Amino acid sequence: MSDVDQAENVAPAQDEQEIPVLYLQAVERTYTQGDATLHILSGAELAIWAGQSVALVAPSGAGKSTLLHISGLLEHPDHGEVYIDGRATAILPDQERTRIRRNEIGFIYQSHHLLPEFTAIENVLLPQMIRGLSRAEARKRGEELLAYLGLSGRLHHRPAELSGGEQQRVAIARAVANAPRLLLADEPTGNLDVHTADHVFNALMQLVRASGLATIIATHNMELAARMDRRVTLKEGKVVELP
Ligand code: ADP
Ligand code: MG
Numbered sequence: 001m002s003d004v005d006q007a008e009n010v011a012p013a014q015d016e017q018e019i020p021v022l023y024l025q026a027v028e029r030t031y032t033q034g035d036a037t038l039h040i041l042s043g044a045e046l047a048i049w050a051g052q053s054v055a056l057v058a059p060s061g062a063g064k065s066t067l068l069h070i071s072g073l074l075e076h077p078d079h080g081e082v083y084i085d086g087r088a089t090a091i092l093p094d095q096e097r098t099r100i101r102r103n104e105i106g107f108i109y110q111s112h113h114l115l116p117e118f119t120a121i122e123n124v125l126l127p128q129m130i131r132g133l134s135r136a137e138a139r140k141r142g143e144e145l146l147a148y149l150g151l152s153g154r155l156h157h158r159p160a161e162l163s164g165g166e167q168q169r170v171a172i173a174r175a176v177a178n179a180p181r182l183l184l185a186d187e188p189t190g191n192l193d194v195h196t197a198d199h200v201f202n203a204l205m206q207l208v209r210a211s212g213l214a215t216i217i218a219t220h221n222m223e224l225a226a227r228m229d230r231r232v233t234l235k236e237g238k239v240v241e242l243p
Helices: 003-010 064-071 094-104 120-131 135-148 164-175 194-211
Strands: 022-033 036-048 053-056 079-084 105-108 182-186 214-218 230-235 238-242
Touching: 022 064, 036 064, 036 079, 036 214, 036 230, 036 238, 053 064, 053 194, 064 182, 064 214, 094 105, 094 120, 105 164, 120 135, 120 164, 135 164, 164 194
Parallel strands: 053 214, 053 230, 105 182, 182 214
Antiparallel strands: 022 036, 022 079, 230 238
């Protein structure tokens, strides 16, 4: 039986035909701090299909970043399984997890994490060239993406020469440069003022809708969360759907 067949048997059905892009099954994660054991995720379940945007809204320390890191194969859960496009990832060798992370998953963090000595366009070229695209192919896509995000006039600026909102839009372009299936954003507008946050969020949602990505955005901003397809929170280590 192939991985895909197995996943079809366990993934909750939304559309019988469709396998979720991300499926977290019974995910457990505990941290030990001195004598204390922190149960951050205890049986977390979450399925997200292509084209869906999910807001992850929970207080600081609830485990949002932990859930995103596990979903993005940056961390292993202690128990449970992470399916990406129906494929179980726990037993995959690190090299294959890295390949999936590079090709299928995009990340956006609260601070832009751009390489300071490279220009905006170079920051967007790099992940594509690491994946094996030619510089010319990568440049074409990079310029299209940056133009889509309203940054045609900023291609050759270094991060320090960009505003906070511009830096985050470059980070968005970089995250989707390899046309991932899943986009994970950890409080991507958390460092921006209200107006800029709104602008960056709109650009992000427009891109998500146009590309059919599945996305999780951790945010404290209920107004932004209300504009996404679904809202979930973390309660006692479990993912709970919000109205
Ligand atoms: P959030 O992103 O919702 O603020 P996190 O996922 O970063 O929450 O962290 C959840 C909890 O787990 C926090 O209480 C944090 O202190 C704890 N935690 C996170 N990473 C570690 C670690 N490496 N070691 C010990 N505790 C950790
Ligand atoms: Mg966090």
